[in-house]
Amino acid sequence: MILVGRIVKGIGGFYYVSTEHGVIECRARGKFRISNIVPIVGDYVDVETQDLKDGFIVDIHDRKNQLVRPPVSNVDQAIITFSIVNPDLNRLQLDKMIILAELNEIHPVICINKIDLVSEDIYMPMYNLYRKLGYDIIATSKYDGIGIDKLKTILKGKTSFFTGPSGVGKSSLINCIHGHERQEIGDLSEKLNRGKHTTRNVELMPIDGGYVLDTPGFTSLNLDIDEKDLKKFYKDFQEFEADCRFNSCLHINEPNCGVKSAVENGLIDKTRYANYLSLYSELKANRRRKY
Ligand SMILES: Nc1nc2c(ncn2[C@@H]2O[C@H](COP(=O)(O)OP(=O)(O)OP(=O)(O)O)[C@@H](O)[C@H]2O)c(=O)[nH]1
Ligand SMILES: [Mg+2]
Ligand SMILES: [Zn+2]
Structure with missing residues (x-):
């Protein structure tokens, strides 16, 4: 029979798939709907099983994210x-x-x-x-x-x-x-x-x-975006951007910047802004290194 389940663990070619009939130990087999795809933990899959103990993953459902x-x-x-x-x-x-x-x-x-x-x-x-x-x-x-x-x-x-x-x-x-x-x-x-x-x-x-x-802790973290897009992630800046002289203002050293005045007036948290500047420089340096 075919059951739908979710991969909760994978060790050495075995996948543990949680289904309404418990966890089934599976191997991957055959061609999946999307080719060149390897099952990973979190996948919703179709499992073919005879005894509800062992089985084969026969298809992987589309992933929402990864x-x-x-x-x-x-x-x-x-x-x-x-x-x-x-x-x-x-x-x-x-x-x-x-x-x-x-x-x-x-x-x-x-x-x-x-x-x-x-x-x-x-x-x-x-x-x-x-x-x-x-x-x-x-x-x-x-x-x-x-x-x-x-x-x-x-x-x-x-x-x-x-x-x-x-x-x-x-x-x-x-x-x-x-x-x-x-x-x-x-x-x-x-x-x-x-x-x-x-x-x-x-x-x-x-x-x-x-x-x-659970995941292991990290020491460094890489963000891969264009530094010019960074400001889009700062929703605390957005209400003050209307006061920037330039539409394209990055709030760094442009004149008449609404965001910078908001920082000076204590309306935007100073550390948030200082870290925005560090992150901006970091992203810019990363991009230069890449090309
Ligand atoms: N005082 C205090 N200590 C804590 C608390 N939570 C965890 N610790 C201690 O912090 C240390 C690290 O805890 P872990 O749970 O192993 O930390 P982790 O984030 O899983 O670490 P990694 O697996 O290396 O990423 C242990 O000595 C814990 O006892 C807390 O709420 N208060
Ligand atoms: Mg841990
Ligand atoms: Zn600005």
Whole structure:
């Protein structure tokens, strides 16, 4: 018989496909509707099986989207996780990741973890800033369980992946949600000293009608857009762009720039703007290197 399912894990040529009759161990076979395509975790597939234990993937359904690292498809949202301290939250990386998600049409959710380590006045200004910008943002701690219920609500019925630098607590938060230890948690000092990542497996874990995916932390992040398009991702700039003298204003050193005056008048967050400038230079330098 043929069943429709979803690949939740892949190891050494085997694919584990979750179906209404449980998880079936599959190999890929034959020609797929779209040729030259390799099944990846997240794919919705047709499975041919006799005994509901083993089977063959005979077709892959069209993907809504696809991440390269890790290779996974059909994701709804990115839980962009940072710790407020230990390691310190890097606002430039945060803004970069938001843009990266939006570029791939993945809904970004910001998660500020380890708030047990600081007082409210350290993280609330930032929390309020991003909330005002219209982003979904939560503050969490694995120790006192703050924000965990909110996180659960956000994950319900969706396919989400956790992303963020190493050691910020992505695996720890997933464990909190499950209520038991599943993900490997690395000792932070070990990670910082040797740059060791603990999380390696690409696996969709079922949670409340949806799935979560843990990913290993990264050290650097590449954004591949034209620097002139960068401003489109800054919705906090948009209402002031009408005051720019030039339509093509990039808000860098043009005269009579509405965005720059808004920064000077405290209407746009200074760090957001400063990071916009750094990111702009970075993108420009990357492009020059390429051609
Ligand atoms: N104080 C505090 N420590 C936390 C919290 N969450 C995680 N940690 C600690 O931070 C360290 C790293 O946690 P992990 O969950 O392994 O971090 P990760 O983001 O999965 O790291 P990678 O897998 O390397 O990307 C561990 O020592 C955790 O115990 C938290 O809410 N508060
Ligand atoms: Mg981890
Ligand atoms: Zn301008």
